[in-house]
Every structure is written in C-alpha cells, then in structure tokens.
Amino acid sequence: xxxxxxxxxxxxxxxxxxxxxxxxxxxxxxxxxxxxxxxxxxxxxxxxxxxxxxxxxxxxxxxxxxxxxxxxxxxxxxxxxxxxxxxxxxxxxxxxx
Numbered sequence: 360x361x362x363x364x365x366x367x368x369x370x371x372x373x374x375x376x377x378x379x380x381x382x383x384x385x386x387x388x389x390x391x392x393x394x395x396x397x398x399x400x401x402x403x404x405x406x407x408x409x410x411x412x413x414x415x416x417x418x419x420x421x422x423x424x425x426x427x428x429x430x431x432x433x434x435x436x437x438x439x440x441x442x443x444x445x446x447x448x449x450x451x452x453x454x455x456x
Contacts (some may be wrong), residue, residue: 364421366428368411368440371404373447377436378406381425384453385412393451409450411440 367384369378369392378401383391391397393407393449405442414419428436 364415364418366413366415366421366425367409368428368436369401369406370408370410370447371406374437376404376406377433378404379425379429379436381421383418385409386451389451389454408447409454410444410447411436412450425445 362383364381364387365383365384366379367385367389369380369389370376378386380401389407389409392401395402395407413424414423428439431439440447
C-alpha cells in the first residue's frame with residue numbers, strides 16, 4: 360500500500376497565526392501538536408488547529424509543496440484555507456472518517 364504525505368496548515372484561531380508543516384502521518388502529527396510534545400514555533404503560539412491539508416503520493420513532491428507554501432505571503436495562505444474551509448474548522452475530525 361503506497362504511503363501518503365501531507366502538507367498542512369495549523370492555526371490557533373480563525374485568521375490567527377499560521378504554521379505550515381509536512382508529515383507522512385498527519386493524524387499522529389496533529390495529535391503531537393495538540394499535546395505540545397515538541398518545543399518550537401507551533402508550541403510557543405498554541406498552533407494546534409488543523410485548517411488545511413493537501414495529500415501527496417511521494418515525499419519529494421510534499422517537500423517541494425511545503426517549501427513553496429512557506430514562501431507564500433499570508434494572503435495566499437488564507438485564500439487557500441478559505442477555498443476549502445471557510446469557517447476555519449478544525450479538520451482533525453475529517454481525518455478520522
């Protein structure tokens with residue numbers, strides 16, 4: 360079974376601070392963010408609400424997408440979130456479906 364890779368955006372509240380990350384296990388990674396298991400930017404600002412993610416079939420594509428998205432200005436990231444999640448809902452529940 361092929362492995363999926365995810366590029367994701369976290370926030371602390373609607374229209375709040377944004378964090379872009381990449382992982383091969385998004386459910387586990389979001390739980391780590393929610394439990395503040397690691398020191399860093401997301402823990403410092405309480406970024407634990409998954410508001411956007413994309414799925415890739417290979418790690419190289421996901422890494423390129425993450426690096427590209429990190430360079431985007433804030434307005435582009437917000438626009439991307441709003442296209443699929445206009446209410447800024449926490450999408451962690453979608454992962455469990």
